[in-house]
Amino acid sequence: EDQVTQSPEALRLQEGESSSLNCSYTVSGLRGLFWYRQDPGKGPEFLFTLYSAGEEKEKERLKATLTKKESFLHITAPKPEDSATYLCAVQGNQAGTALIFGKGTTLSVSS
Amino acid sequence: GAVVSQHPSWVICKSGTSVKIECRSLDFQATTMFWYRQFPKQSLMLMATSNEGSKATYEQGVEKDKFLINHASLTLSTLTVTSAHPEDSSFYICSARAVAGGYEQYFGPGTRLTVT
Numbered sequence: 001e002d003q004v005t006q007s008p009e010a011l012r013l014q015e016g017e018s019s020s021l022n023c024s025y026t027v028s029g030l031r032g033l034f035w036y037r038q039d040p041g042k043g044p045e046f047l048f049t050l051y052s053a054g055e056e057k058e059k060e061r062l063k064a065t066l067t068k069k070e071s072f073l074h075i076t077a078p079k080p081e082d083s084a085t086y087l088c089a090v091q092g093n094q095a096g097t098a099l100i101f102g103k104g105t106t107l108s109v110s111s
Numbered sequence: 112g113a114v115v116s117q118h119p120s121w122v123i124c125k126s127g128t129s130v131k132i133e134c135r136s137l138d139f140q141a142t143t144m145f146w147y148r149q150f151p152k153q154s155l156m157l158m159a160t161s162n163e164g165s166k167a168t169y170e171q172g173v174e175k176d177k178f179l180i181n182h183a184s185l186t187l188s189t190l191t192v193t194s195a196h197p198e199d200s201s202f203y204i205c206s207a208r209a210v211a212g213g214y215e216q217y218f219g220p221g222t223r224l225t226v227t
Contacts, residue, residue, distance in 0.1 A: 034216075042220055043115075043117075043204045043206075043218035043219050043220045043221045044206075044218045045218070046218070051213075087154065087155075091214040099157075099214070103154045
């Protein structure tokens with residue numbers, strides 16, 4: 001069964017304090033791993049797609065990496081505006097066209 | 112690019128009435144659109160998947176007669192909550208996958224439904 005587990009559930013950082021969010025997955029034939037950001041009361045905002053182990057993507061203070069079992073979202077020198085819930089999702093062969101989502105990591109950055 | 116809109120952004124209706132929510136891909140054509148439900152502080156729960164011109168595929172436990180989905184074009188899908196009850200109050204979010212793209216889903220801003 002395809003599964004996505006994110007850790008930690010919640011993370012509190014001081015502004016400028018770098019850290020990483022983890023997304024562990026099991027999937028039959030990974031077609032893509034996706035990171036989204038969701039602000040309260042809004043729909044998820046697409047951040048990255050990773051397709052194969054070793055791949056990395058960057059956007060401003062965020063960097064996503066992928067191995068065969070997990071993905072990390074590294075946040076460098078975060079700012080308060082980076083506070084949000086970060087969702088990880090996978091697309092596998094056997095899930096049809098549906099993404100499998102993790103429960104998310106809620107990040108709070110204080111100044 | 113890849114913008115998805117939803118209308119309305121919030122709606123209040125009385126128990127027993129029906130509510131229609133529209134989901135539009137504004138700058139791309141979508142082969143597939145998805146409808147999710149999200150409860151407070153919980154992750155997204157997939158309700159159904161729809162392909163243009165085809166009947167929607169509903170997830171287990173989702174009542175297809177209560178949540179009517181129509182995907183009439185490559186840019187528009189609608190979700191109608193029929194005979195709404197207070198327990199249907201929730202945050203409904205749609206997403207779309209582009210015709211010419213990978214497996215990324217682009218999400219709308221969501222619709223907050225409150226049934227009184």
